[in-house]
Amino acid sequence: MYKVFINDKPIIVTSSSKKENNFPVYLFKDIAFDEIVYKLQNENIKGINLYSVDLENDWNSFLKNLxxxxxxxxxxxxxxxxxxxxxxxxxxxxxxxxxxxxxxxxxxxxxxxxxxxxxxxxxxxxxxxxxxxxxxxxxxxxxxxxxxxxxxxxxxxxxxxxxxxxxxxxxxxxxxxxxxxxxxxxxxxxxxxxxxxx
Missing domain, CATH: 3.90.79.10 (Nucleoside Triphosphate Pyrophosphohydrolase)
Structure with missing residues (x-):
């Protein structure tokens, strides 16, 4: 699991299907990086879960945006x-x-x-x-x-x-x-x- 904060709101990139919080869940492969950033900055949500089927690969792809x-x-x-x-x-x-x-x-x-x-x-x-x-x-x-x-x-x-x-x-x-x-x-x-x- 990787936890990245934007203004103290977490993006949790995880391969676990167990829900440990009340944040919305998105499939990693279905969401654009800019969309996540926008949601955390502009919507009334406290965090986001990104479910990954290939955690290390998806994490490396996440890092390419930054x-x-x-x-x-x-x-x-x-x-x-x-x-x-x-x-x-x-x-x-x-x-x-x-x-x-x-x-x-x-x-x-x-x-x-x-x-x-x-x-x-x-x-x-x-x-x-x-x-x-x-x-x-x-x-x-x-x-x-x-x-x-x-x-x-x-x-x-x-x-x-x-x-x-x-x-x-x-x-x-x-x-x-x-x-x-x-x-x-x-x-x-x-x-x-x-x-x-x-």
Whole structure:
């Protein structure tokens, strides 16, 4: 199954015939990409299921409609198991950013976390998942973000990367994290849920 968000509304590309939500179901082979985007932007629906008989093939065909922008980031825990959040555009988020040319996914993830948060001593524990969201900038783009569970024993002052629009960086305990998740993106909830499932 692949889940792609447009403005926090999911397009679920799946080979499972089991209905797990109340979204309309379309056969992948019968729907045009532009039609899906239009429906999610203009109709009062909360998501779409696309049923596929050949998931990998159909997913590759879905990607052909988009310019894929690879990114990487982390859900970072400190010694108290608090989660590192950034605050940008009045929304709580996790640190992430584009992968630069010649960079590995892991190197990019650590670099972005360190740059956006003013933190060091960050190391990767394991890969969590890949999230996808569509945005519009010189056409339709798909941000493919590789997420890692990270740890850091950093004890200094966190410094938000102001030039990236980040106005606050903070470690949050479980209660504060649950509050922050009320004001975040669907993909970030997915990252946190995946971490909790581990």
């Amino acid at each position: 310019k894929v922008v690879p990114a990487a980031g982390g859900l970072v825990l400190n010694d108290e198991k608090e989660v590192l959040f950034i605050y940008r555009n009045n929304i709580w988020d996790l640190p992430k950013g584009r992968i630069e040319k010649g960079e590995t996914i892991e190197t990019a993830a650590i670099r972005e976390v360190e740059e956006e948060c003013g933190i060091c001593n960050v190391s990767i524990e394991k890969k969590l998942l890949i999230t996808y969201h569509i945005y519009f900038q010189n056409g339709i783009r798909l941000k493919e973000t590789h997420w890692f569970l990270m740890i850091s024993d950093f004890k200094g002052d966190l410094k938000p990367q102001l030039e990236e629009g980040i106005t606050d960086v903070v470690f949050k305990n479980e209660h504060q994290t649950k509050e922050a998740l009320q004001n975040t993106y669907a993909n970030i909830k997915l990252v946190y849920d995946t971490y909790k499932d581990f």
